[in-house]
Amino acid sequence: MGEMTRWPLRRMISVALATLALFLLAALMLGGYALSRLADARATVVERIDPALQQALRLESALVDQETGVRGYALGADQGVLTPYVSGVSSQQEAVSQLHQLLPGVPSAEAELRRVVERADSWRSGYAQPTIAEIARTNQPVANQSVEEGEQYFAPVRRALDALQDNLNTAREGAAGTLDSAATTANAVLIGIAIAFALIIIGLAIGLRTAVIRPISRLAEEVRTVSRGDFAHPVEQSGPREVRELGADVNMMRERILQELSALKAAHTQLDQRSTDLERSNAELEQFAYIASHDLQEPLRKVASFCQLLERRYKRQLDERADQYIAFAVDGAKRMQILINDLLAFSRVGRVVREHVKVSCDDVLEQAIANVSYAIEQAEAAVEADPLPTVSAEVPLLTTVFQNLISNALKFRGEESPRVRITVRRAGDFWEFAVSDNGIGIDEEFAERIFVIFQRLHNKADYPGTGIGLAMCRKIIEFHGGRIWLDTTVESGSRFCFTLPVIEEDKDSDG
Structure with missing residues (x-):
């Protein structure tokens, strides 16, 4: 059994199937032989000897009828008494014909049958037919002495019939014994086949359990031990080749998990x-934000204020270059203040977390438009929007997104009056917003660069700003679980798209 457990599972199954096939073949051969022998013995008794006995009785009856008819005719000379003789001759011929078909294979019975036929023929030719002819000629009964001679003529026929009956009874006893023996043999063979089949099944079950099921169960238990977290537990490799290979694979996986x-x-x-x-860096950033919002703002305000005082007091009293220098200083201080404020706002996105609330984007857009209403009026711009959905968001941050995108459309306008169009559509579990304008547009090569902080595509003298607006929009949208991008398929103007998650209530209602 130890050597068997090293076999591949395929070989074990093949051996088990081959064993069953050989056993079934042997069982079919033995069972077929026993049943064939039983059928032959039964056919000998039922289909040959028993019908032969019946035909022998019929033959005896036919010969007795012949003898009785001839004797009655001899005593009474009555023609009607000969009827049993005539019918007996016909019955004898039929019985003999049937016996000739049934007795082949029983030589002694065939010899007795020939003897009966010969003696019956001798009786008819030597006594019956001459007696019938004599009575028909004289129309007179014969003497009693003649009748007694007829009985003596018929005595050998009786002895031959008795011998035939005895022979057939002996043959039947032998055939019945053969039938009993064949039945006993068949029963023994069938019982032996059943016992052998049960033993083979039990042996195969024990063998497969020992060689296959037990190693698989052991491997499953050890795999469960590993799956429960004991990755240091080595998996034992035993059983068929496939099970051992599986154990080796599990061991490799366990070792890899340990490494990982x-x-x-x-x-x-x-x-x-x-x-x-x-955390330390965030704390330092918090400190920096505090310093930037307080300590840096104060010197900048002071520089800007004194530069403005110098500009008002000494304007046109100094040379033109001095006025220009003072203007540069004032402009730099103001831009520095704007840049610091924008940086503070950018750093607060996602760090200073407020509660998300359900808010109508129509209301958010209305607030954003109100915030830039002066710029819209100055640019004679038009802002149109489809009905917008309700989302979960921080209202100030979402307002900043709409406000920055509209401001960019107003800032980077073309020769025509700015036209801003805001649309929305459902895209699975997200709302996809689009903000389109008829401005100067953006080349496809800058589609990613524009979302990087401080990245500008134009001179600050032509288009003012810090280059932080779109970076702020991306950070806000990603903080809300969406994404923002530039649609590079438009042929004129710009089209910014961004997504926001659909709130759970809307998902449930759609389902």
Whole structure:
């Protein structure tokens, strides 16, 4: 059995099937032989000897009828008494014909039958037919002495019939014994086949359980041990080749998991360290934001204020170059203030978290338009929008997105009056917004660059700004679980698209 457990599972199954096939073939041959022998013995008794006995009785009856008819005719000379003789001759011929068909294979019975036929023929030719002819000629009964001679003529026929009957009874006893023996043999063979089949099935079941099921169960238990978290537990490899290969694969997977866990622990340690560094960096950023919003703003305001005082007091009293220098200083201080405010706003996105609320984008857009209403009026712009959905968002941040996109459309306008169109459509679990304008447009090569902080495509003298607006929009949209991009398929103007998640109530109602 130990050597068998090293076999491949395919070979085990093939051996089991071959064993069953050989057993079934042997069982069919033995069972077929026993049943064929039983059928032959039964056919000998039922289809040959028993019908032969019946025909022998019929032959005896026919010969007795002949003898009785001839004797009655001899005593009474009555023609009607000969009827049993005539019918007996016909019955004898039929019985003999049937016996000739049934007795082949029983030589002694065939010899007795020939003897009966010969003696019956001798009786008819030697006594019956001459007696009938004599009475028909004289129309007178014969003497009693003649009748007694007829009985003596018929005595050998009786002895031959008795011998035939005895022979057939002996043959039937032998055939019945053969039939009983064949039945006993068939029963023994069938019982033996059933016992052998049961033993083979039990043996195969025990063998398969020992060689296949037990190793698989053991492997399953060890895999469950590993799956429960004991990755250091080695998986034993036993059983058929496929099971051992599977155990080896599980061991390799376990070792790989151990390696990955080790690497993961190291990564977690490094991540914890980086998280600590990040928390410290965030704390420093908080401190920087505080300093930028208070300590840096005050010197800038002071510089800007004194530069403006110099400009008002000494304007046209100094040379033209001095006035220009003062204007540069005032403009730089103002732009520095705007840049610091924009940086503060950018850093607060996602860091200063307010509660998300359900808000109508129509209301948010209305507030954004109100915030830039003066610029819209100055540019003689028109802002149109489809009915917008309700989303979950921080209202000030979402207002900033619409406000920045509309402001860009007003800033980068062409020769015609600005036209801003805001549309929305459902795209699975997201709302897809689009803000289109008829401005100067953006080349496809700058589709990603425009969302990078401080990246400008134009001179600040032509288009004022810090280059932080679209970076702010991307950070706000991604903070809300969406994305924003430039649609590069439009042929004129610009078209910015962004997505926001559909709120759960709308998902449920659609389902």
